[in-house]
Amino acid sequence: xxxxxxxxxxxxxxxxxxxxxxxxxxxxxxxxxxxxxxxxxxxxxxxxxxxxxxxxxxxxxxxxxxxxxxxxxxxxxxxxxxxxxxxxxxxxxxxxxxxxxxxxxxxxxxxxxxxxxxxxxxxxxxxxxxxxxxxxxxxxxxxxxxxxxxxxxxxxxxxxxxxxxxxxxxxxxxxxxxxxxxxxxxxxxxxxxxxxxxxxxxxxxxxxxxxxxxxxxxxxxxxxxxxxxxxxxxxxxxxxxxxxxxxxxxxxxxxxxxxxxxxxxxxxxxxxxxxxxxxxxxxxxxxxxxxxxxxxxxxxxxxxxxxxxxxxx
Numbered sequence: 001x002x003x004x005x006x007x008x009x010x011x012x013x014x015x016x017x018x019x020x021x022x023x024x025x026x027x028x029x030x031x032x033x034x035x036x037x038x039x040x041x042x043x044x045x046x047x048x049x050x051x052x053x054x055x056x057x058x059x060x061x062x063x064x065x066x067x068x069x070x071x072x073x074x075x076x077x078x079x080x081x082x083x084x085x086x087x088x089x090x091x092x093x094x095x096x097x098x099x100x101x102x103x104x105x106x107x108x109x110x111x112x113x114x115x116x117x118x119x120x121x122x123x124x125x126x127x128x129x130x131x132x133x134x135x136x137x138x139x140x141x142x143x144x145x146x147x148x149x150x151x152x153x154x155x156x157x158x159x160x161x162x163x164x165x166x167x168x169x170x171x172x173x174x175x176x177x178x179x180x181x182x183x184x185x186x187x188x189x190x191x192x193x194x195x196x197x198x199x200x201x202x203x204x205x206x207x208x209x210x211x212x213x214x215x216x217x218x219x220x221x222x223x224x225x226x227x228x229x230x231x232x233x234x235x236x237x238x239x240x241x242x243x244x245x246x247x248x249x250x251x252x253x254x255x256x257x258x259x260x261x262x263x264x265x266x267x268x269x270x271x272x273x274x275x276x277x278x279x280x281x282x283x284x285x286x287x288x289x290x291x292x293x294x295x296x297x298x299x300x301x302x303x304x305x306x307x308x309x310x311x312x313x
Contacts, residue, residue: 024067028100030060031093034072037061038090041079102141113142114292119155119167120147123239124281127259132303136296143292151237153212159284165293166285168300172214173280180282184304186256188215188276190267196249199271205233207242207251214279219254222274258307 029050036046037057047057065072072086082090120129125147133145148158152169156179159167169180192199204223208216223230233251236242239259245251247263254276260266267273281304285297 026064026067026093026096028097030064031097033057033060034064035090035093035097037073037080038082038086041081043080097138098141101138106142112140112292112295114290115144115146116290116293116296117146117148117163117165118296119158119164119169120149121152121155121168121170122149122237123170123256123259124168125149126239128303128307132300135303136299139299140292140295143295145296151210151212152214156284159286162286164286165289166283166297168281168283170214171280171282172218172277180284182280183283183301184281184307185278186258186281187278188218188254189257189260190219190252190271190273190276191246191255191260191264192252192267192271193247193249194263194265196265198246198249199252199267199273203229203231205251206230207234207236207245207253208232209242210235210237213237215254218277218279222276226274228272228274 033046033050033052036049037043040046040049043057043061044054047054050057052060061072068085068089070085071083072089073080074083118129129147133147136143136145148155148164148167150158152171155164155167155169158164168183171179173185190199198205206219206223208219210216220230234241234245234253242253242255243261246253246255247261252267252273255264256279257266268275283297283300285293289297
């Protein structure tokens, strides 16, 4: 049996089908703002990151929530957190922004592609590099950065042997007066646990890096110079272990001033501890840097510049 449908019937059926409007398109600028809020947990901080006013950021998110017909953030007096739908959108937003950056870079910066070998000591690799490399990957998706974490002395050797394109390293200003580019100078201080008493013990328990670390050398040299008895309670090349020892009040440690958290305090002459030196963070590069490596070096300089301006403010 063959059924024949008249044209009038098909038209009537089509007209009876509910009209579906096209799906709205998501704006990359709005998604960038959304990701910034999700990562900082604060509208005002995110506004600074995307160079907008807090009111403009709030308006963007309001429109995005209306567009998606859902709530993306739970707000309280101090911070904002993602809802379940917000977490779902965050995954999509990061992928969409990364793909957009990759597509644009293929046309705008096709020559900036390749692998850059970067070295850094543990403290910089933990505190600074994740933020630097995340921003760099967004700006230059065609460049892959391979990171080697090692002691400063070993990193300098790797650059000399051209096994690394560039490296950050810590050094005493007098040790290498004309070696590498100084991109940051900072005071080294004794860090102890807030309301702790490790600094009152005798011998003094200290947490230091392995042999060859300039922070360790200065800390021990100053203790011996002032005839303060000590014992190395923790010896590790990992800053997480150093910090854990301090926060547990098992030892004190020589740290950069900026490395201290709210649970730490600076200890000094009033606690019977000698002053420590200032040290340089320097950037060492191979003689013939590629364009991608130059881009990485400039990104590092800018990140340290932002950090110093934030501290000054």
